[in-house]
Amino acid sequence: MTRSGRWGTFLGLTLTTAACGSGESPGAPAHVTPIVRPPAPENEFTPVELEATVDRLVTEINASSTRTMQMAVLLRNATGFWAPIVAAANRAMGELDVTGSVIGPVAPSEDGSESEDLQNLQIQQAVADGAEGIGLAPISDVQTAAVDEAVASGVHVVTLDADVAASKRAIYVGTLDRSAGATGASTLLAMLPPPRGTVIIHGSVNAAGSSGLERTQGAQDVFEAAGYEVLVRQSTWAAQGEVEDVEWMKTQVETADPPVVGLIGLFNISYRCAMAAEAAGKPELPIVTFDFDPKTVDYMRQGRIKATHIQRQYYQGYLVPYILYGIKNIGLDATRKLLTPQLVEGGLVDTGIDMVPWDKIDAYNDFLGSIEANQ
Known part of the structure; x- marks a missing residue:
């Protein structure tokens, strides 16, 4: 044994x-x-x-x-x-x-x-x-x-x-993080109005977390090549991380020039993007995320998160x-x-x-159930 x-x-x-x-x-x-x-x-x-x-x-x-x-x-x-x-x-x-x-x-x-x-x-x-x-x-x-x-x-x-x-x-x-970040950005890009506009990335600027930085740079490259301004929030997992992340993104949604036209979250705490948009009174902003956290799924069922990307x-x-x-x-x-x-x-x-649109949640849950992989 x-x-x-x-x-x-x-x-x-x-x-x-x-x-x-x-x-x-x-x-x-x-x-x-x-x-x-x-x-x-x-x-x-x-x-x-x-x-x-x-x-x-x-x-x-x-x-x-x-x-x-x-x-x-x-x-x-x-x-x-x-x-x-x-x-x-x-x-x-x-x-x-x-x-x-x-x-x-x-x-x-x-x-x-x-x-x-x-x-x-x-x-x-x-x-x-x-x-x-x-x-x-x-x-x-x-x-x-x-x-x-x-x-x-x-x-x-x-x-x-x-x-x-x-x-x-x-x-x-x-x-492959740079490729995944670019894929996620392309999903959101199809939902955005023409430039000018600002996109918030809930990602990483931390060189010590190389995989998160690669994913963030992959997404940022797509938006900047398309003509958008980009603001990156360093995701925070510490005890007060949710409050700090949401407050920072809320402030940018309220004050950014040019205005924020969409948000993307690159980790399992991506749902914070939806919380920030709601706190800023802009729940209609298009948001895409990564992973399949239960909070992310809840926002998808409300149509607030338009798609997520599963690794x-x-x-x-x-x-x-x-x-x-x-x-x-x-x-x-x-x-x-x-x-x-x-x-x-x-x-x-x-x-x-896997790119999962908000209206395919049940189909994806069925797939996860079939391989006994529900989170």
Whole structure:
């Protein structure tokens, strides 16, 4: 069985234990039963190309002398945005019949340093406990050294949701942030009156949070190329963040010159854009968002948020164990080749995003239910 007890008490919360392998030594051929995946749901939101990529991986792995494997998936959190990742990673590990656990969340701290240190310890502990592959949602670039140490020990690391690009990780799986920001901006652009006008981006100007900054710059480039002025609000997750974000955006809606003609939020707290427009007495302003927070959904049902963009985090969590298992059984180069339809720059797997209009909420909820990925 997995050795997760120590992780649960010392390094975080062990969320769920995946199926155990057949018990042979780590290097011995052992997977007698071929991997069998359930058929993909038939839904307009099913990412057919991603499903086909996993099927190719399964076919190639089943043709090899498959082996048992121990892995760990280390996340920053376990609820809300992260819940589909937890469900998907556990499902994939069960289908693969590997030994492993999904671990999270790391302990919170106001400046992030405690969480970063704890995640580094989790990486080290996973290696010490015999993990042959690690899926990691890194907190920041602080994880670079710990990732490199794991790789030097012979453990492949696949990152998801955020990357440590300067490390020796094998592959990144997730949203390509600059492209996602541009996609979201294009959605809002179609709803705007002709320039002149100002667009508010609830995003990031923080160079330390490189993925948020990339997404923001991708959106900003689209609006500026179209002739709009852009104001960027640094999103705030601290205790008073909602009040501060809403007040800042409200003030801009009331005073900006040229006037604000639309708002876009790029994170799971995007619904604050709708709160700000309402507080400024401009609920009719077009707003688009990211992610599927319950508050975002509520505003969509009211027609106040016109569309949101979902990062397919379920597929991030689902792909990572399959990729780790592929690297062990058929090698890194062969695994990368099979990922080619989504592979960018040699090591980035783009899982894409779903654009969900306000009047497609129920259809999208049905899709999430069909893969057990509701947040």
